[in-house]
Amino acid sequence: MSIFAVQGLTVDIGGRRIVHGIDFAIPAGRCLALVGESGSGKSQSCFAPFGLSIGVAGGSAVLNGAQLVGAGEATLRRLRGRDVGFVFQQPLTALTPHLTVGKMLSEAWRQAGAPRPGRAEMIAALERVGIEQAGDRLDQYPHRLSGGQRQRVAIAMAIAHRPKLLVADEPTTALDAVLRADMMRLLDRLRAEEGMAMLLVSHDLASVADHADEALVLREGRMIEAGPAPMLLRAPDSDYARALIAASPRLTDPAPPLGPVGAPLIEARGVSVSFERPGWRRGRVTAVDDAALTIAEGEALALVGRSGSGKSTLGRAIARLGPIDAGDVRFGGTSLPDRKAMQPADRAGLQPVFQDPIASLDPLWRVADVIAEPLHNLQPDLDAAAVAAKVAAALTEVDLDPALADRRPSALSGGQAQRVAIARALIASPRMLLLDEATSALDTLVAGTVLDLLGRLQRTRGLSILMITHDLAVARRLCHRVAVIDAGRIVEEGPMEKVIGAPSHPVTQKLVAASH
Structure with a gap:
């Protein structure tokens, strides 16, 4: 029965x-x-x-x-x-x-x-x-x-x-x-x-x-x-x-062609992050411990680790979107200020795209308002016509119909919502994107098209990318190098093909074995 x-x-x-x-x-x-x-x-x-x-x-x-x-x-x-x-x-x-x-x-x-x-x-x-x-x-x-x-x-x-x-x-x-x-x-x-x-x-x-x-x-x-x-x-x-x-990526697929890289853009050293223990317990929990990352111009680095390993916390600390206890993050050779002291111009260069495409968009705003939001701080003198033109161009660049500008996020599919989030990031003319599990909520066909879009944008704009993900096969589609994080520490780092071909750390070995 x-x-x-x-x-x-x-x-x-x-x-x-x-x-x-x-x-x-x-x-x-x-x-x-x-x-x-x-x-x-x-x-x-x-x-x-x-x-x-x-x-x-x-x-x-x-x-x-x-x-x-x-x-x-x-x-x-x-x-x-x-x-x-x-x-x-x-x-x-x-x-x-x-x-x-x-x-x-x-x-x-x-x-x-x-x-x-x-x-x-x-x-x-x-x-x-x-x-x-x-x-x-x-x-x-x-x-x-x-x-x-x-x-x-x-x-x-x-x-x-x-x-x-x-x-x-x-x-x-x-x-x-x-x-x-x-x-x-x-x-x-x-x-x-x-x-x-x-x-x-x-x-x-x-x-x-x-x-x-x-x-x-x-x-x-x-x-x-x-x-x-x-x-x-x-x-x-x-x-x-x-x-x-x-459309499902596999580690056994041929290695994709990737663009050239330039001088270092992001240099993070000694990054540590901790949080107060919840409830009645005293003390702090260390989420990231003395981590270091370097990402060059035009390079994509995958930050890979198990759920709860600290990868999103590290990414947010580097982008000044979350707390940081210690460490220095240099962007284009200049140290970034504390997140509370970050100015709109400081944030323009490094834009985030988050895991949940629908939840990252304001449900009460039209798509046009969502995408145009960065312009209000970065280019406040633009008139309404100029803003509308930039929004239409951003939608076109991410392969969306500009007619979607009048929709609400609830009327978008997951793939459309994620493209809107990418368009919002691109309208600030960034030098780097932070992708926090940006395709994990999408089906294989849609995720594949989004990855193809990101690869094209990386080549045409010369974008650097920090890709936070738990999926090595997905990361391989886009990334030159990989850094593996476990319990807040970087345990292995190197060229993507070398790391997945001969992983040295037990955590990496488990991730590679589980991805086959």
Whole structure:
């Protein structure tokens, strides 16, 4: 008997049909994966039947014998809390910003009707999903966690009450290759031991092939092909599925041609960052310890490490977007001032592009306002016509239609939103970009086009790039060199091909092995 089954499932938004009659069933202990590019209807197919999207579900969706389509909110709320765990794609927006991790975990137990957990039980739940220093994390708020740590908290909350069905929308997107494999093995074990069914959305096609039982390929809300996941993803019948697979970067791909590099642009020495321990504990936690990086003009450096290794903290310290306890950062031969003393002209040269494309854009602003924001500080004398012309040129440069300027971020796809974020960075005419997991939230086809765009911009503008990522295969598409960080320390650094071909540090060896 199936835990969850849909027949003729449709989803409509504003009178427009975006999912067109799909069918699938998931028995206990089995995993079905939905794959496809952004906008293919994967997430809507997962969440609309449960009343968790603006889409209106039609057809049939039966959870453990209960019909979801047409059910009232009270019924849906009871079924969601008791029988289902949800992992959403964007952990920062899925977690409650004013609650600590411990309070959110406790709430997850309460909503499932379980007794309030003790501190030891919550620590065990965090350790189960690979969170280190779990006792400290209980007292922290989501903004103090790395993207990978936030995703692990979301997974811990979703499985805390031992649900019959886990609906996981990109559950390992923000995790490094080692932890991604560990997390999928954990979910495999839960399915085997507890008979939990899993509905998985993922653009990590290698992971789908290794861990899902069945796969269903969607395009524009329609079923393109379905079958056993290992067979479908290794020998697909459809051209579309073959294109998805071909777009997935691999370390075995030929090395891409990269542009020439010039004189040093960024020189960071002795960078250290620490944070106060949360809650009642005294002392400080060291996040970055005596790190040093150099990036030349026109060069792309990948800062790679496991989730929570300190890579984003180091990148933000270098760009003067976050705190720094000690160290000197020179940009073009001149030491950058403290972040509180940074002037608009200081920030113009190094512009960031963040991990979550939607969350990094103001939801109340039009695209034109988002992109033009840097100009208000850097070129305040420009009139409205000149600003509009620059916005249109920036949209064109990132391969977007200038007509998108009047849209709100909520009306953009993930790939469009990330291109808008890149356009906002480029309009300041920077010499360097800081890319903080800038493609990890995108599907393989869209991520590939964004990487191609960044490579073209690097060549045409001579941009330097600091690329923060947990994915070596993605970094190899763009980067000349790689620096590996672990527990806040740079443990290995060198040319990309040399490091991935003969890694010397155990951490690097694990990352390379997990990326194959």
